[in-house]
Amino acid sequence: MGDLTRIFVAAALVNNFVLAYFVGLCPFFGVSKEVPTALRMGGAVTFVMVLTAAAVSFLNAYVLPVAPYLRLISYIVVIASLVQIVEMVVRKVSPALFRALGIFLPLITTNCAILYLALFQYARGYDFLEGMAFSFGAGAGFTLALVLMASIRQRSETASVPAIAREMGLAMIIAASLSLAFMGFAGLFSSVA
């Protein structure tokens, strides 16, 4: 159990997907203007990540040993299908949420974070439970980074910012500071014997 906790916390904090691994950057910069939106996007991404991890662990165990070169294509197909399914389910279950998420849901398909999750899960050889811990952690970390970014950017809306830094320039600098801060989590699980 300690292992699973370690995988979860490592994915969320120590090796944060956005701030350390550089994946999921398009939504990170595109959706992080307001906190509530950021939360919803983070939730949607986490949901898709967990489902993906489950599907991928199944694929890794039973399908891919037969045709390993189809890994990439099968992951893509799975992710695209899952997003489609999530979209249909959300639309039926909660139309309000569907409207709130808008175009973000389909965008999750090209979100490199999901595919990276699948590839990483395979590279580390995680089994089903480890994959679950990993995907929850990754989603939680992604949401955390997104919400932090959104809160800061929301505040900076009313601050006076030099014209050249408006929008992307400032966003990058904020991201740099967040990334620097998260580096402090390194060594959280040091292997001191």
Next chain:
Amino acid sequence: MSEKSGGDIFLRGVWEENPVLIQILGLCPTLAVTNTVENAVAMALATAFVLVGSSGLVSLVRRIIPDQVRISAYILIIATFVTVVDLLMAAVAPSASKALGPFVPLIVVNCMILGRAEAFASKNPFFPSILDAAGTSSGFAVALLMMGGVRELLGSGSLLGLHVLPGSWEPWVIMILPPGGFLTLGVILMGLSWWWRRGQKADETARPRRWPHGVREPEERAA
């Protein structure tokens, strides 16, 4: 838009609609693999292969693919090219393949590739599509090289592995770490923004800035 010449199509991808610096696409590889110039070059080449190949193929089959499944078809084509380039790289350039790691397969979700296929290659003949893809690839390469050059130079004191700065220079290790990536891109973007606004101050008929998707128009432009 009037008929553009081939050169125009090509250059548009490099400067006016630079995928990274103007459209803010493909951020993931731009930040992740630019800690050395060598990695930046490898990624630029791999992406170019996929972009040109997939744009070309999409253009060739554009009349055959039904509209409803075009996105799936494009993704399938792109994923195939990416799988091919991943295998080729691992076979002929194993150290580059290892250095780039999972970011080669991640080329498949690089928004600029699907974007070009959807926006241009699906509606244009073969050769213009190739030119468009080549231009976008070159624009991507320019951005990657800028990032890689700055980060490797300041972070390791070298360029392409050759030590350029004197040994007494204490490298700014942060530059090759994640914060340095964000910082470098931020400075480059600010520099570009300054350049554009300078132009606008002097010349009111300057080319309109292309704002990337999801970014709101600023309330006021530089006075």
Next chain:
Amino acid sequence: MSGGGPAGTGGGAEAGTGGGAGREGGGGMPVQPSSSRLVGTLGLLSVVAGVAIVLVHAWAQPRIEAHQREELRLAIEEVLGEPQRYETRWIRDGRLLDSLPAGADSSAASPVYAGFDANGRLVGYAIPGQKAGYQDVVRLIFGYDPDAGKVLGMKVLESKETPGLGAKITSDSAFIHGFDGVEAPIEGVKHPARDAHQVDMITGATISSTTVISIINDRLEAVGPVLSKAGTRTATAAGSPGADAPRTAAAAGPGPRAAGPGQGGGER
């Protein structure tokens, strides 16, 4: 055609949703193509894609495996002091095996590489290991002589530790060679080693250094007794035709990057 399988099904499912529901995809087309046309197009595309991938894979895979074998061979040579050749052995359920029985689950067994000198005598075993370090997983291989109970050498294969600090575990030769001849259990210290159990850690990289040490300690704790029990076995001389100098058809040791399907190893 396995290439068409998953992609075709996925494409077909999406075609069904798009074409059948007919909401977003319709565009301005008055007549929508039939479902069979949608499925057929994607299916054909999948088949072509599958064929292309299979062809490239067939060309590339031997080269990829050759690179992996070469990398492994170089690493083994470095940590075992340049043996003449090596053979792959497997440790499973506390026993040392020459090869895995066909169809056995290779994930339950861990490989070690036995190195032999020109006289066919066992030089030692090259043992891989990995563990989470400061930033990410550290993967290394080290040489071990079970008779003398000494570590012969250590090489870090993969690490993402902090450049300039923890990353020195790959480059600091004083640290790396500090492992030549140490005895388990290894103790990391912050001064020059005073006995055969101590290794002087890298300044400013205590955690990364400790990771390396604990990987070796853990592995030796797990497999050391098994290897000592096996005794000094001489090479299986007439055994396998492939057991030649590693430069020619080397033993099919599984590469560090487990890209291929999980085949049971053992020499060819």
